[in-house]
Amino acid sequence: MFLKNTVVHKILLFFSLYFFTSSYSQEKNKTVLLSKALDSISKKYDVFFTYNPTIVKGKKINSVIFSTTSLQASIQKIKTLTSYEIDYLGNSYYVLYKPQTNIASKNKEKFIIDTTTTRIKQKIDTENYITLKGIVLASENFPLKRATILENDTKNGTTTSNDGSFTLKLIKNNPITVTYIGYDAQIIKSQKEFLKIILKSGVQLDEVQIIGSRNNHRKKADSPVATDIVNINKVTNKSDLIDVNQLLQYSIPSFNATKQSGSDGADHIVPASYRGLGPDQTLVLINGKRRHQASLVNLYGTRGRGNSGTDLNTIPTSAIKRIEVLKDGASAQYGSDAIAGVINLVLKDTTDLVDINTTFGFYNASNNKDSSKKGVDGLTYKTDLNYGLKILKNGFVNISTEIISKDHTFRQGTNTRQNYGDAALKSNSIFLNSEIPISPKIKFYANGGYSDRNTEAFAFTRKKESERNVIDIYPNGFNPLITSDISDKSISAGIKGNYKNWNVDFSNTYGVNNFHYFIKNTLNATLLENSPTEFDAGGHQLSQNTVNLDFQKNFSYILKGMNIAFGLEHRKENYQIFSGEEASYSSYDINGDVVTPLTPVSDLITLNSVVRPRGSQGFPGYSPSNEVNESRTNFSFYLDSEFDFSEKWMLATALRYEHYSDFGSTLNSKLATRFKILPYANIRSSFSTGFRAPSLAQIYYNLKFTNYIGNEPVESFLIANNDPITEQFGIHQLKEEKAFNYSLGLALNLNKNLNITIDSYHIAIKDRIILSGNFDATTLNLDIQNVQFFANGVNTSTYGIDFKTNWEKQFNKSKLSIGFYGNINEMTIDKINNQNLNQEVFFGTRERYFLIASAPKHKFTLNTNFQKEMFNINLNLTRFSSVELIDWQISEDLINFNNSPLERINAATDFYKAKYTLDLHFGHKISKNITFQIGVNNLFNTYPTIQGNDTDSGGLWDAVQMGSSGSFYYSKLQFKF
Template sequence: MIKQFVGLRILLVFITCTCCLFQSYAQQQQLVKLIDALDIISEKHRVYFTYNPLSVKGVQIDIRPFRKLDLNKSVDLLKKVTPFSVDYLGNNYYVIYTPKKVGITTGILTKKINRGIDHTPHNPIKMRGIVLDEFYQPIRKVNIIEKNTQNGTISLPDGSFVLHLQKNNPIQFTHIGFEPVTIAPNDRFVQVMMTSGIQLNEVLIVGSRNNKRRTVDSPVATDVIDIATVKAKSEFININQFLQNEIPSFNATKQSGSDGADHIVPATYRGLGPDQTLVLINGKRRHQASLINLYGTRGRGNSGTDLNAIPAMAIKRIEVLKDGASAQYGSDAIAGVINVVLKDRAADNQIETFFGFNNAGNNSNPQRQGVDGLTYKTGMHYGTPLSTDGFVSVSAEFTSRDHTFRQGTSVRNNYGDARMMNSNVFVNAEAKVSEQMKFYANAGYHFKNTQAYAFTRRASSERNVEAIYPNGFNPLITSNITDQSLTAGLKGSYKSWNVDFSNTYGKNYFHYYIKETLNATLLQNSPKEFDAGGHSLSQNTTNIDLNRNFSSLFNGFNLALGIENRIEHYEIFAGEPASYLSYDTNGNPITNQTPSSLIPTHNGIIRPGGSQGFPGYSPNNEVARSRTSFGLYIDSEFDFTSNWLLATALRFEHYSDFGSTVNTKLATRLKINPCTTLRASFSTGFRAPSLAQIYYNLQFTNYIDNKPVESVLIANNNPLTQFFGIKRLKEEKAVNYSLGIQHKFDNTLQLSLDSYYIFIKDRIILSGNFDATAITPNVQNVQFFANGVNTASYGLDFRLNWHKSFDKNTLNMSFLGNLNKMEITQINTKGLDSETFFGIRERYFLKASAPNYKLILNGTWDTPKYTISANITNYSSVKLIDWQINKPLDNFNFSPLMRYRASLDAYKPKFTLDLHGTLKFSDRYQLQLGTTNLFNTYPTEQGENTDSGGRWDAVQMGSNGSFYYSKFLINF
């Protein structure tokens, strides 16, 4: 409780400092765009403004005084602080216009307004009309411009408009989220129909290199998730949590008792490996983590990208390409692509503070019941213009989360989530270099300090020294992890071609420090803390991309081509000697010449050396290896008609360590009618073995059937692998099929269905434990990486969205889900015993990463003053095999079936309910309160033989129960 009170005091001090900082800032001007200021005044006083958007473009005013003035004083102040006139049209409508000057004709109106009608004699046509969508609903704020002039207006909330023409030019209607419409001038009342997409028609960064291609026109399924929209209905601490709630086929439950996986949470998409989904930042490849996962229910033998190293406040939206894309982006894009788009303009400046905690009632230790997992988070985002067409955007977050403690087993007292402290900073910038070129850059730095408890060392064990820990001990695996990245480039146009030249550098550095532990061979002289060494992975990617749109060919033809060169470097560095060595009773390192009488024992058992909990990397483990890859691609899109699109891609890639590969893609989109679209694709793909999979090696302690066993993971290039018939790792190969439909029933109801089939050959796996006593001393088991299995995954993603407006209130409902099935079609045993090479336990682990389904139902009620959201998630059942499968049959009456049933850990389907509320004090201040997993639901409790050492493995909603939180948000 002392920690909790201290934490609360820290939070109060922080909020006080934040408020003081805020008051200081409030004394300065708060400049906003005039268009945004008019919206604020309109909302406050329930009036409407009409104006020429071209005339007011670029004008900014200080919004602060308008928040306290009544309507009349606000109008008077507008006249004083802007170069415009303001006149009342009646019926709560005001017009903003530039007064007429001699020799100049500008604006929507150029003389004194008389009852809303312009009597200027030089306007030959007064054009009136209404703008509607395809479901005959009025569209507000459509930009209506007379071409080749500065003359224009916008549509009113009822969709109506009046435009006095100057030169009888064609009239263009544009609005974000709708197809532009151009019509001839007309002196009669006109009805203009604009067609919208299923979502806002945002231009895609991922999945298409056509810079005019919108989400709704994509030939493959793409989810575009706006961060601001999601944060209005829920709260999340990190990106993994956000994606897990928004993308049903994405799973990232926290691991526990899994060494490095406690610190960098592995995530899967569509049940495939963490390294089979490519991650991009603003369309550029993001580096992976240097960690390779050895334990747990997900990501065994894989290295993924740490999405949580990106601050949520830096993100504008996330694009998820739900289709194989190796032919477009190269290695790792077998399952799909996640593209993180950073905030890119001087707006949405925010400060937020967050506090939350878990319900710790489900804990066998009464002293730890109550609350735990105390979480503090603070973040800010600030953007400012840079010249006329540039910007600089800075985002920063700091997060502190304490341990959680849940029911452990006989081998683990401290079962629960790791303690973490994160600091993230990201900068995104763009500047105009010339009329044709822009310079852009983004850079990030992430530092994470973590602490995770390992399995318990009992007092009477050979792994403990009772003079140091009379009651045994729980080793603490801590780490310092940094991620740094820098992207810089030039983009623009040259002779009708769009040109993009960029270089991206990224590095992950992972350093272990083991605390509250000992080296048992040093007896009572052992230190309690050790530097255990670590690993790092750097990646430098250079891209040259060209694309051009030929509008005169068919209904449009886009051609893209480019080259990519990537350099990767992987290292393992050693820790201090005491973290990995064994010592004799005289304190000298043990060698082959050491007499057996000097080797420390306990009850006749030889004491293991190295730091308990996690043994340090030795000089024998050290690695410094690099490789290069070169890629060349061509990508084309044929719009044969406005309704039929055909896209193709071809990519050649050569790796310095395993050779070359060629991959292709073919995709098409067919619009059946304005509301229905069909899409299909076929592609081949690949994933190059990671440098960690090739070179990682370590001697470690593995708990098998609740007993510590010394194991060695040998590198793929080690000659010992040849002893087992394991060949050099080669690339995984994939074939991906998809078929989908997108339909808009009306303006309120939309549906998308996307089916997929993914076949992967030579999938890299971490083997089971082979007997190593005959080939290496003091080690009982050996494991290695191999191209071990072929898998087939097929499933369905669906999303049904419905919304309804009630005056100023809105109800949004969504039902989305993923149905999935993975089959292991072949095990490539290399002539080894199949149950040892990749037995039933390993097979169940692989399948557990691909749950049969996850369904999400969300409802949000939004009003000008508050927002309430509820989220129900249904998790499918999961089955795992625990360590009892390795026990002798005579423990089960010599019945394999009885042993299987005893070993089966079945997790039943579960539901969770999340609630979130936002109280909007004003446009600047918001208070958010909520809870995830309101009813404190846990996975089905298991016995003593789980892989995690607790009563649950890392499945479904995890084992932390309810989480309660509050957030204070300030917009400036």
């Protein structure tokens, strides 16, 4: 348990602020628009007012009515303070009018409740009304269904049908406002018999978002914290990106998904990071609900070493409507893992539209010494489909499916790794999103999906003469294949509705990720020529069940608006390691029996006096001694509030308490503010504390495996954190990582064509969990040479700036868009918590370089898009920063470097120069329903700086963010009908 004394002060300060602002709003004497007062009373007492908007336009009333505790008292004060009358019509409806137009006496107005639409149609002198008809189109001339048309200063409105058409009865000469998400709103004053309204695509989505604020009236531009919104249709229509990681890599400057090669499981699930922090320090949500992590913990030679991230690629891009990225620490709002920020994937909700995309592509394979593999490789096929079906009046079911096939890429390898390149992949996935109304105020919703991926990656080469090879099986040595079957399942269901103006949401979300290894083109050297060449090596699984109950209400009559949200969450996690077949992990003696501690040394199978290693080569299987089945629970409570003190200044606060069954409790807080210094300029800032709970994999993962150190195979044992052996090394039970986040930003919307955002941040993390180096274990009698373990090993500080500039210009029949955005980032290691252990072994120079390299110094992107009628061309120029890594020469004896540590470190430092890549995409809208696109990523076939033979990956490059596969050429065909 750790609850500091300052916690009580935080709580008292928060509630003092709440009651002060409430009292202040009730006592302050000011005027508000009468229409706003009526809206506030409607929300407060769940009633409805109808009136002719022209008679109340611009009328104001003293705000003293907000302090009234009853509906009738409020109505009486309006009548007293104004010249209006209010009559009750029944069914919670009231009519407001001037006495001289009393409808009861003159019989000129009649009100009818339309039960089929749940609104009142007001008939006052039919000659004063007009019926408008029209159609709403996008600038690309396709209809916008569900666009909203509202009569100004009233609640009267409608939405467009599937063909974009609408009909609306309204008061003559009263303007209408037409809006659609992602497009600039239009105010229409003309009242022709038929209107053709064309909405232009906005430079930046300015819509109510799900993350960062629980205020359902808060727009992106007015948020006190920085956010990015990625519109999937816009991105995929001008790129070849086939998965979510790729999409974010080129859309969010501080997001990096580095493809690994020769890194066991990380070849199959790409470790992604945000702002240079660990893959598990960014929280992922689906429609605002917590997404489960992958069961894989990254181990050998990877970015995010020692971390378990969320596998974003299990969700088909065809299922995603937009991606919201909260660029701020948010543990106080959302709990563990939100140290770096939050990524929320919002699923599609379209109906009556079939959307089919097919992509074919390949890589330029000229960079390969093997002439048989030159030309093209990495053949990629992708087909996805999305279809939505309308359910009842406002409900829907939207289904997406995706099939991907990708072959290996082969790039220049070394003597230790002949087959270097990206893993092959076959993937199938299906995802569903639905919402069904139960009543006018209650909806049932559900989403979830299933993903199955089969991946295949080459391990390091086993040489012909090695004790790891059996010449009778592989006369020339062999390249083991690590293959996997990764299945991912999830389902989230809930009920949300409105009760006395409180929005209530109750949900249950379950997810499970299963990673099963199958090792092929391999052998167990101790079985000699009798060895199988394929093994079931076992695997691991992580499941998570989360129950949420959330409440939210907006008090528009307090200050300029106050929003309160609070909720409860209960989460249960389970982590398992399951064993493979016996031959995948065992060693056998000359009699064919499994080797045990009692087996005589003379019975061990050797080659040239060297004992042959156990298990399947490439990846040894999990044994029964590795098996794990552990669970934990977590309970949390949060309180989230926002105060709009004026139209210029707002303040947001959050407080969250969490209790974990395995390590204790934590309390985190957040304070954020936004101030409008000019009508087009906002300053925003925040401070928050955060945490990340150690994952179950970090606590319980254990495995004996072959580690390549200095190109030499070494038998290592990764010991579980709760193993008594870790105590012998002075390593204690893992505790949570603690963070402090600071941010300061500026948002400029200079005009409808240009907006600029600049946001700086500082993230300090204490007790980051790392995977240690290899300690000598020869004295432990464990049949291994080295041991390593997870520990709260380092404190780090990360500083950076995100910036984004978007400009767009509409011409007669064409449009030009230019975007320039980037990230500048720096991480420092403030302290290494090595206790009494050797620091260079615990977290040495090589590991420190790898950690720093996970936070690239910068990434800049310049994007230009030109569209003319049915044609579209897009250029994307990206600069990737330089990177320094330490290769395996650091482990060689100093005698090889003239006994000079400086000479050795210089020789071991691999410097990757900053590089530019240029992407070119061309699209043509063949017809209303068909679009064709061709393009190339990395047009000039740019590669990272070539290194020597001592890289961690076994190739001529280590894994860097720009990738090492070269140019990718593709064509894409899209059908919509």
